[in-house]
Amino acid sequence: MATDRLGDMRLFVEAAALGSLTAAGRKLALSPAAASARLIKLEAALRTKLFERTTRQLRLTDEGRFYLQQCAIALAAIDEAEAGLQASQQEVRGKVRISASADFGRHLLNDWLEAFSRQHPQVKVALTLSDSMSNLVQDDVDLAIRFGALRDSSLVARHLAPNWRVLCASPDYLARHGEPQTPADLARHQFIVLVTGAGPLNTFHFRVDGQARDHTVAMEQAWETNDGALARAWALAGHGIARKTIWDAADDIREGRLKVLLSEFSVREAGVYALLHGTHYRSPRVRVLLDFLVERFSHATDELLHDIEAPRL
Incomplete structure (x- = not known):
């Protein structure tokens, strides 16, 4: 074969993920001219145009989208075979890069990673905590x-556990301001709002008499932060009502430090997921970490959430 088809496929997949042939070439140690030449040769060999090119971006053609799916399957199979051989020959080692939300990362995940490190001392951890959604490619994140x-269909999603969000407040706050009995009562309350890179999470969703209802918090009246752990601390301090995942609030609810509000109007939500690149999932250290997290979430679901009522709607 005159061309390195496997290398060309990797270049194509990286270019599609990054939206830039230059960035993909840089990642694979190719000059812009070499990357462009290889893509042209690949398209010529396939007799198919894979990208619509402009000066600003690459956009996949319909044929390119189909080829991307097939390349991902083929490369994943090759990487899995190589990873399996490596795993059978040596101890799992290297650095695994993880992204998680701030409160969960500090509150639970950090302790879990300590236990993981004791089981796999040759694996190093790089943990990024952010309440904004990570771009796994741009942020160089494995998991x-x-x-x-899941919004990005190019990623592998592994369901880890159930999840729902609750409105909650401290007993001190409720003693001073009263407890809302319906979503309409929220209009007279104070709030703590988490702000992410996509904007403030200040709209709450409910079901009232079978109908969808929303309440949007006026930001000029709210305490706001981009740190979920600080939002929970402010709720504990009595500054207002906060919206938290049940994983972040379960201990405080059980111990009476926070009280769940309007639970009968809550709606079901998607669970907790591990998001991975199809290829990164195949590396031994990432696969071992994922297996560890599946087990930890299973145990924690039984321990933390068994006596807390989940939404029925």
């Missing part, structure tokens, strides 16, 4: 733990 549905 992201996220609460919610």
Whole structure:
């Protein structure tokens, strides 16, 4: 074969993920001219145009989208075979890069990673905590733990556990301001709002008499932060009502430090997911970490959530 088809496929997949042939070439140690030449040769060999090119971006053609799916399957199979051989020959080692939300990362995940490190001392951890959704490619992340549905179909999603969000407040706050009985009562309350890179999470969703209802918090009246752990601390301090994942709030609810509000109007949500690149999932250290997290979430679901009522709607 006159061309390195496997290398060309990797270049194509990286270019599609990064939206830039230059960036893909840089990642694979190719000059812009070499990357461009290889893509042209690949398209010529396939007799198919894979990208619509402009000066600003690459856009996949319909044929390119189909080829991308097939390349991902082929490369994943090759990487899995190589990873399996490596795993059978040596101890799992290297650095695994993880992204998680701030409160969960500090509150639970850090302790879990300590236990993981004791089991696999040759694996080093790089942990990024952010309440904004990570771009796994741009942020160089192997595995992201996220609460919610998968939006990027190019990633592998592994369901880890159930999840729902609760409105909650401290007993001190409720003693001073009263407890809302319906979503309409929220209009007279104070709030703590988490702000992410996509904007403030200040709209709450409910079901009232079978109908969808929303409440949007006026930001000029709210305490706001981009740190979920600080939002929970402010709720504990009585500054207002906060919206938290049940994983972040379960201990405080059980111990009476926070009280769940309007639970009968809550709606079901997507669970907790591990998001991975198809290829990164195959590396031994990432695969071992994922297996560890699946087990930890299973145990924690039984321990933390067994006596807390989940939404029925």
